[in-house]
Amino acid sequence: MPDINIKYLAKKLKLAPSTVSRALNDSYEISQATKERVRALADSLNYHPNPYARSLREQKSKTIAVIIPERINNFFGQVIDGIEDITQQHGYHLLIYNTREEVETERRIVSYLLNGRVDAIVMSISGQASDIDHLKSIHQKGRPLIFFDRICPEIPTTKYITNDYESGYNATSHLIAKGCRKIFFLQLSQELSIGKERLRGYQEALNANGIPFEKDWIVPCSHSDEENIQLLSDILYQLDRPDGILAAVEKLAIATYHAVGKTGLNIPHDVKLVSFSNMKIAELLAPPLTTISQPAYEIGSECAKQLMAKLKNQKPALEDKVITLPSQLTIRESSGG
């Protein structure tokens, strides 16, 4: 069986390729009768147009890149589900990349995308991303770029975030209300803007409650679970160990459970724990985890809606604005119920 293309269909139908193309695209210029003949043959031969020929010709690919720093993570999975639900309705495809929190990987991925491979990029930056020239270059090339959650404030485009300052503040206030006085803030090392807002909320809450903040209450963790568990159990073995922990990232809460287990301490009796987390099974943990969960699916679908609307324009331009969606604090036993 020869490969089927428009030329082949045209020959079979004794029509010009241009007519076939227009018929398939339901052009108003083509008679109903011709359209039907063309479609009938195309269907019977199971013809599908070559997407790359079309992309090349139309200078758009109907493809969007999604770049995330971690794949095994409920938050990012839910965001992508939200994106996909919208984009698939518009016939868009999703190229998904995991940077594994490595800025070098992020840079490499971005370099693949500067050349028209995708019509837009939706991303959450890696925890290492201090040098952002590669991100600027996307924007300079005029390629639509939306950030979510871990945003790059320096680049003037649309960003979707959650109310991190407020969430950090409320979570910390909650721990204080439960009697904590020595509250450790766990974050990924070198985390960027988003981590900073959570941290700022935390510090403000300490301040508002008259608790003097100490520098080493901020614990920069690594991307290795083993290292984090070791680090945290070392901290918990200390005499002046924390009585409360706020984890800025889900994986650090999990490391805390493991570390607490190792040291023989008890959550919430010895140390109370709150974490930013989109785990669905937070309530099944021993003990159930108090979480700040982000509206991940909505973030994804809102991003995608915005993008779909913009991409209809000839020259899609994303406004420089920040859209904030609210997270939710769900109090469970890990913080004293």
Place this chain on the structure above:
Amino acid sequence: MPDINIKYLAKKLKLAPSTVSRALNDSYEISQATKERVRALADSLNYHPNPYARSLREQKSKTIAVIIPERINNFFGQVIDGIEDITQQHGYHLLIYNTREEVETERRIVSYLLNGRVDAIVMSISGQASDIDHLKSIHQKGRPLIFFDRICPEIPTTKYITNDYESGYNATSHLIAKGCRKIFFLQLSQELSIGKERLRGYQEALNANGIPFEKDWIVPCSHSDEENIQLLSDILYQLDRPDGILAAVEKLAIATYHAVGKTGLNIPHDVKLVSFSNMKIAELLAPPLTTISQPAYEIGSECAKQLMAKLKNQKPALEDKVITLPSQLTIRESSGG
């Protein structure tokens, strides 16, 4: 700034486009001096070749589709990480699709991929997939197709699975050894071949232990967590409730925890639980969950290695063979420790 392409570079350098192309592709035909001139200009202008022009011309896209039935699922996330780690080394891109267990969605996605959009497809079929014509058409078109975990036995191609029969057998034997006599098997409704092997192992183990199998011990669940929790709590409220549960899918174990919680029963005292699951935090649940975990990352990376090797050939053909990797039973408290 004009769009930069080979023609533009050629004009600037007073060379032919063909020479520029060859220089950029490091062709042996081009002098070192010319290569350096070309690369210098390309780099300085931040030139990246148009992937769609290249795809069209070379009739290959350096893109692979991965189709999964569920995104918020540790197993599939780990498989994709495994695939990505290999494919990115070879410069391949990943188009990822979630069928949400819907065969209609699966069919639609497959129809997008029949036209050269991807060089190969790696997939785990949806739980509803009884009609497989759309899958056959991929294979008939000669497009390389690899199945993993949830395979389609009727299609002669390479498949990666785990030792599901054995795992089902061992898990059931373990429950029996722990004193269970009325063991329910939870599966997604209409689940295909893979579920069948797990089921077969389960039934064989009952048989080998002289436990008469009853038909309604097989519980077909839905894709709705709420419905499943309701169904399971109804079952657990019965007088002749099960004393052991084997969940073929992670989400059904989670539904079981919720249902047990609702009914006021206790795991493992009243009912013992084992589940196929790749949750990293199985040991942090209350109580810790006995799991059969699959080597997900390896499945992904092995699939991808196979594919990368095959795609180097002009006419890549995947042998009809099944590769079985071993799962691991990890006994924890939920099954009596």
Place this chain on the structure above:
DNA sequence: CTGAAAGCGCTTACAG
């Protein structure tokens, strides 16, 4: 070692 030409499979102004 370099260049001119053809062609991958589409779409769309232009012509009739």
Place this chain on the structure above:
DNA sequence: CTGAAAGCGCTTACAG
């Protein structure tokens, strides 16, 4: 309503 032609940005046989 239909067709001939050009062109999207590449690569590669063919020529020299």
